[in-house]
Amino acid sequence: MDEAQFDALYSSSARRLIGVIYALTGDLGEAQDVVNEAFLRAWDRRTALADVQHPEAWVRTVAWRLAVSRWRRTRNAVAAWRRLGPPNPVPEPGLDHLVLAGALARLKPTHRRVLVLHYLCDLSVEAIAAQTGLPVGTVKVQLHRGRAALAERLSEPDLQGELHA
């Protein structure tokens, strides 16, 4: 992979990948951080990456593994947030966004992952199975259960009430 190919991959997929990892982790700063690190590793291994059929999937998988592995032994949450740039002035998240964030956070990680891969990455059951190493049948079950659990969570009247628990 040469510079032009890497730049094209980065410019076309970085934001999309951050959105995907955000849906998986619920933390936009962390998502930006791990996706950036995944691209660093991609460039560091660009020779090997030249043989990869789907480089974006490779970066996504690396970002996901970074998000759940123990490589980032940060001292505390201060350090986790420290890496972020200054906040971008944005409208306050709407209630729907908060509700969905809360619902996603409470899904089983396996369910959340297959839902995000299916809905946000447009991957088929077979493709999810190939990326996650899970049997196709297991992916189907997790997709079904995750969808049901998410729908159930979203039908609850007011997840904001949890702030006042």
Added chain:
Amino acid sequence: MPEDDGTAELDTPELDTPELDTALRERLVRFADEARSALGPLPPAQRVRDDVRRRRRHRITTSSLTGLAAVVVAVVAIAIWRAPGPDVVLGQDDHPAVWLLAGWGDGPLLKIDPARNRIVATVDVGPSPQQVVATPTAVWVSSESDLRRVDPDTATVSAVVRSGPVGDLAYDGTDLWGLGDRRVLRLDPSTGAVRGTLPLTFEPSGLVVTAGRVWVADFRHNSVVALDPVSGLVTATVAVGEFPTAMSFDGHDLWIGNGLANTLSQVDPTTARTVRTVSLGDRPDHPFTGVPSTVQVVGSTVWAVTLPHWLDGGWSLVGVDLATGKVVATLGAPGPLGMIATDGRDLWLPRRLLGYTVIHVDGASRTTVGDVVAMSPLPSS
């Protein structure tokens, strides 16, 4: 009855309707789009490539210098330098405002009027702010690059008094204390002038000051160390839980948040013994943040921010009764919670999702109060 292998649910097609499928897809796509639109400009690809080159050079340089540094460190004597400082004049009442960093390392300083429950000013305190502490005449903000004095009345930065990284801050009524690079700084609380330096032989991860002792957390050795505030000599070392990072003092005991154990250690500073260890929940299943990440005593409760399960649940603010050591409140939030600020009665802490909001917690009832304070768009100072 045969064990459910999960496939039975596939025979309930009412949950797999195209309508539900489409609705969930649309909501998730919109959710991710909102997140993407909240991003600032991403660094160019060129910078990513440059970072890889810098990282490689750093690896080479680091390995070369490590041996040399070890020799140098072995022969350098650590001196204690103390400069005489002026007497402290405490001529003003505490400012009633609550000062809060809007994020961890990325937000402005907020001045909150607790009576109105409103942000009345925001202060740009530069990159990577770490902690804020108010003294009678000044508000101090530490960062990775400097220590800044903020005028509490005008809510403006009045001075950058020190360059170099400064971590945790503490004010004992006489001195302002700060964590520097392997040392504790003793500063004039009004001007920031250095009154003394206490060298450390370890990398500090937390700071609190009690009568006659400066307590510093040592996260590498799972302990807190007491220093004589004048000589800098170590007078006690107390073993606590794994990865101590956050500390607070209730006037009698120390409370230490153990970042990889999700526990609080209650330490009697007089006897230098751990009185009690309080579990705040499961051990964290991740190393991303200390759990608890911030600890603050407010009234009869010590509060801690925790995130035991990175993916399974949201962040929580957990309250522990000082007298009983029992968990008496758990307030959940879907987004990351920041550092706790208090006026001695209530708590405010930032919550981040796409933008920032501030959660206001009544210290007496241990419940959230009304609506969160809208922070976006931020009012200008």
